Amino acid sequence: MFTYYRFSRLRILLAIACAFCAVFAPWWATLIFAILLNLRFRAWEVILIGLFMDLYWMPFSVSFFSFDSLPLATIVAVVLVFGFEPLRRQLLVGPEIL
Amino acid sequence: MTKPTPYRSYRRSERKSETPLFVAFIAIVFVVGFIFGIDKVSGGMVRGYARAGGGALSAAVSGAVSTVTGNGILSTRRALQEENTQLRDAMAMRDEEAARFKALEDENDALRAMARLAIDASGITAPVLSSFDSSPYGTFTIGTGKSSGIDEGSIVLTPGGFVLGSVTSVSARTATVEAFFAPGKKINMDVGDVAFEAEGRGGGNARGEVARDAAVKTGDTVIIPAFAHRPAGIVGEVRSASSSAFTTLYIRLPLNLDTLRYVYVLPLQ
Numbered sequence: 001m002f003t004y005y006r007f008s009r010l011r012i013l014l015a016i017a018c019a020f021c022a023v024f025a026p027w028w029a030t031l032i033f034a035i036l037l038n039l040r041f042r043a044w045e046v047i048l049i050g051l052f053m054d055l056y057w058m059p060f061s062v063s064f065f066s067f068d069s070l071p072l073a074t075i076v077a078v079v080l081v082f083g084f085e086p087l088r089r090q091l092l093v094g095p096e097i098l
Numbered sequence: 099m100t101k102p103t104p105y106r107s108y109r110r111s112e113r114k115s116e117t118p119l120f121v122a123f124i125a126i127v128f129v130v131g132f133i134f135g136i137d138k139v140s141g142g143m144v145r146g147y148a149r150a151g152g153g154a155l156s157a158a159v160s161g162a163v164s165t166v167t168g169n170g171i172l173s174t175r176r177a178l179q180e181e182n183t184q185l186r187d188a189m190a191m192r193d194e195e196a197a198r199f200k201a202l203e204d205e206n207d208a209l210r211a212m213a214r215l216a217i218d219a220s221g222i223t224a225p226v227l228s229s230f231d232s233s234p235y236g237t238f239t240i241g242t243g244k245s246s247g248i249d250e251g252s253i254v255l256t257p258g259g260f261v262l263g264s265v266t267s268v269s270a271r272t273a274t275v276e277a278f279f280a281p282g283k284k285i286n287m288d289v290g291d292v293a294f295e296a297e298g299r300g301g302g303n304a305r306g307e308v309a310r311d312a313a314v315k316t317g318d319t320v321i322i323p324a325f326a327h328r329p330a331g332i333v334g335e336v337r338s339a340s341s342s343a344f345t346t347l348y349i350r351l352p353l354n355l356d357t358l359r360y361v362y363v364l365p366l367q
Contacts, residue, residue: 026231055148057233059266
């Protein structure tokens with residue numbers, strides 16, 4: 001069966017590292033972990049981390065009518081989760097199919 | 099009749115069991131919009147909870163690090179790290195003091211009187227709680243809040259007196275500061291007699307354009323008229339192409355933000 005939505009030790013470790021980086025590390029470190037997670041898994045938790053990042057760091061309330069106050073981290077997280085779906089379908093198939 | 103291949107039958111049954119992605123997408127957009135909507139309507143309540151959670155995490159990690167480094171196991175390494183940090187701080191302080199001296203030279207007494215510059219304004223020293231690189235929005239958190247009289251709009255200075263940013267949200271003991279040189283943030287500045295609009299580039303850097311014949315040179319102090327003509331940085335580089343009518347100024351803070359541990363906050367008057 002497809003494996004990209006399974007929980008595994010790797011996924012939990014990557015998710016913890018991603019969440020940790022959202023507060024303590026440069027933003028690009030969070031992005032790297034989010035990309036790694038989404039390359040291998042359908043990682044819904046990345047959206048939560050992106051949402052938290054916006055709520056934690058944004059200096060003002062979100063407005064979807066101004067480009068300057070868009071929740072960038074949440075948008076990037078949603079794009080990663082859904083945008084990488086075709087790639088995961090093509091590359092990360094289970095051994096039964098092969 | 100041809101029997102379907104195992105591959106095709108497998109894919110068909112697999113697809114049936116999958117979550118329909120468009121439903122998930124709509125649900126996520128709805129939930130995210132709902133959360134941000136609640137935050138906007140409530141005046142930042144959700145952000146307050148998120149910051150309280152992040153602050154608790156910071157405190158927990160800081161405590162754990164102190165425990166690990168304070169038990170003597172890593173004492174030699176720790177001593178070296180502290181010495182390195184102290185030396186780096188001393189160097190940064192020296193650079194900033196030199197730039198500040200230049201800034202004070204540039205500003206004559208008459209200009210200060212006209213600008214009603216409050217040199218002796220009383221403020222609060224606050225620790226910097228987060229890295230300047232962590233936020234994609236050019237924000238950082240400091241360890242002072244409403245309990246110390248800080249409010250939204252309070253000005254944050256470096257120890258040397260350079261304007262760093264303004265407080266955008268406050269909780270009881272922490273505050274979020276938006277740097278004036280946050281990426282994409284535009285702010286009006288003066289260098290000498292020349293007014294211009296600078297755009298933040300993050301990391302304590304900004305960029306602006308002045309007329310080609312403007313008398314601006316590297317090392318000149320840049321001030322923000324809106325904040326009592328306080329210095330905000332120095333001109334780090336001046337570039338001018340022969341084909342352009344403008345000169346590009348690369349502005350930077352005269353200190354390394356990574357070594358900045360404390361800032362000075364001026365409460366609203």
